[in-house]
Amino acid sequence: MIALSLAEIAEVVGGQTHDIPDPSVQVTGPVVRDSREVEPGSLFVAFAGEHVDGHDFADAVVEAGAVALLASRPVGVPAIVVDDVQSALGALARHVVRRLGATLVALTGSAGKTSTKDLIAQVLARKAPTVFTPGSLNNEIGLPLTALSATAETRFLVLEMGARGIGHIRYLADLTPPQIGLVLNVGTAHIGEFGGREQIAQAKGELVEALPSVEDGGVAVLNADDPLVRAMASRTKAKVILFGESGEADVRAENVRLTDSGQPAFSLHTPSGCSEVTMRLYGEHHVSNALAAAAVAHELGMSADEIATALSEAGSLSRWRMEVTERPDGVTIVNDAYNANPESMRAALRALAAMGKGRRTWAVLGKMAELGDEALAEHDAVGRLAVRLNVGKLVAVGGREASWLQLGAYNEGSWGEESVHVSDAQAAVDLLRSELRPGDVVLVKASRSVGLESVAQALVEAGTEGEVAVR
Template sequence: MIALSLAEIAAVVGGQTHDIPDPSVQVTGQVVRDSREVEPGSLFVAFAGERVDGHDFAAAVVEAGAVAVLASRPVGVPAVVVDDVQRALGALARHVVQKLGATLVALTGSAGKTSTKDLIAQVLQHKAPTVYTPGSLNNEIGLPLTALSATEETRFLVLEMGARGIGHIRYLTELTPPRIGLVINVGTAHIGEFGGREQIAQAKGELVEALPSESDGGTAILNADDPLVRAMAVRTKAKVIFFGESGEADVRAENVRLTDKGQPAFRLHTPSGASDVTMRLYGEHHVSNALAAAAVAHELGMSADEIATALSEAGSLSRWRMEVTERPDGVTIVNDAYNANPESMRAALRALAAMGSASRAKGGRTWAVLGKMAELGDEALAEHDAVGRLAVRLNVGKLVAVGGREASWLQLGAYNEGSWGEESVHVSDAQAAVDLLRSELRPGDVVLVKASRSVGLESVAQALLATGAEGEVSAR
């Protein structure tokens, strides 16, 4: 964080100082909520959770070097005490962002937010120091903490914004007002909470409504290939840039294809020129993510060649998102287990199918180890059934559906589509899936692991990678 005195922090958040001998002392380190992340100069934010109360760690964090604690009650060590710690954190973030003067880029969407954010960050880092949301810390706590990690050297601040209802994104834009706003897509993630795609579009569009006018530098970047996103153009006073594969898009891709490894390649077109891109990431869905990042970079003055070079060098910054690892025995594990919704499931299966061409040349097979997609409401049965059917249509070698009712719908969809007898199977839990795969995998096989975060299927990928490290493999 940029250096601020405790007196200035108290004034910004409307708090009272307690046990602070010298209010001019400055916070020079990071603002953190995890006591394990405290370093000399930090400000520790004490949240009172259901199981852990951060106030109980106050003495320990000060001993570890924290300058003070942002708290809701006196804690016996230097503290700025406020009525509402979360709102105080947001007020501090807004103050720092305004004082910093960096260009703030905000993005939202139903699927691909984190991957797109990671691409934007890596491209912009070619131009100037960039701070971005780590992982998926995109809510009312994670977003201000990310903003507060910016320093005097930061020129670009890339913030992912999530929403679970109407008004959430509007609130986040009040904490960190963006100049550039990007909406990736409107899908079915959290449709059970929102009630429908139109309601999701209403919530996501709050981002472009919050942008400054075109005359004040505001820019909305919208997906031309998604009708609900494209329609958001009328909801903003900002300049509008469209991206996509549509010929009408300002930033578009032509000659899109996948390499034999499943990595996308295409010709990037921007208003300033064209250049070829071959990505290190896996799956054709990353083309849209790359175009979104390219549109942001173009708006910030990068040439087509600069953007293409950066996109071709970019990797995955966030764990468990299409992490591709080849074991010493020749089995490839694709760990995409961080989260899942119908759109990302379809994209991952298509990526697996593309990788399958190379695996079959080695005598290998493709495996889809899939679990529940959460928060789909009344659409849950139909969406799980459709994913199971798609696995068959894409000629995935074997579907392993893991878990309870929703997993049985996946397997049933595959069976009803004309599944290959025992080539689709339903197992009770992650350990059963691991046991099955350990007995069946052979060199050249490619295994995709994917489900909603609550299922915890990353344990399957981790167990299979550990098995490969031990040198175990079936002789089949």
């Protein structure tokens, strides 16, 4: 964080100082909520959770070097006490962002947010110091913590924004007002909570409504291939730039193809020129993500060649998102188990089909959460798609939703041993460990709550250590 004194912070957040001998002492280290991340000069944010109360760590974090706590009650060590810690954290982030002078890029969408955020960060880092959301910490706590990790040297701040209802993104954009706002897509993730795609579009579009006008430098980057996103152009006063495969897109891809290993390649066209891209990531769905990143980079002054080079060299920065491991015995494990929705599930299956040409393929799939009344139809459709893509074997893991996956595959023509429903992760590992053979490709994917990353991890370890159980 940029250096601020405890007195300044108290004034910004409307707090009272307690047990602080010298209010002029500055916070020079990171702002953290995890006591294990405290460094000398840190500000520790004490949240009182259901199971853990950060106030209980007051002595330990000060001993570890924290200058003070941001807390909701006095704790006997230096602290700034406020009525609401989360609101205070947001106010501090808003203050710091306004003082930074960095260009703030915010993005949202139903699928691909984290992968796209990672691409944008890697591309912009070629131009100037860049800070970005770690993993998918995109909520009311993670977003301000990320913003506060920026320093005086930061020139680009890339923030992922998630939403579980109307008004969430408006709140986040108020905490950290963006200059560039990117909307990737409107899908069916969390449709059970929102009630429909139109409501999802309403929520995601709050980002472009928060942008400055054209005259003040606001830029809305919108997906030309998604009608609900493209329609958001009417909801902003910012400049609109379109990306996609549509001929009307300002930043577009032509001659899209997949390499033999399933990595996307395409010709990148921008208003400033054209260049060739061959990505290190897996799956054609990353083309749209790459175009979104390219559109942002173009608006920030990078040439087509610079963007193409950066995209071609960018890797995956976040765990369990199309994370590919080649075992010594020739088996390939694709761990995409961080999360799942119908759009990302279809994209992962298509990537598996591309990677598995001439090889035996396995799709180990589990529940897609928060689909509401659409759950049965969407799980059935994914099971059917696995068959249409000629996936060698579908292993549906878990309860009712998994049975719908397997039933969809069965009804599409996957009979005999081509699809199977198993009760849990360990059963899936036991099955695969007994049947995998060199050259096989295994995709593992489900919503985060299912925990199928344990299957992928066990299979990776089994390739070098023999019998491995799910932990």
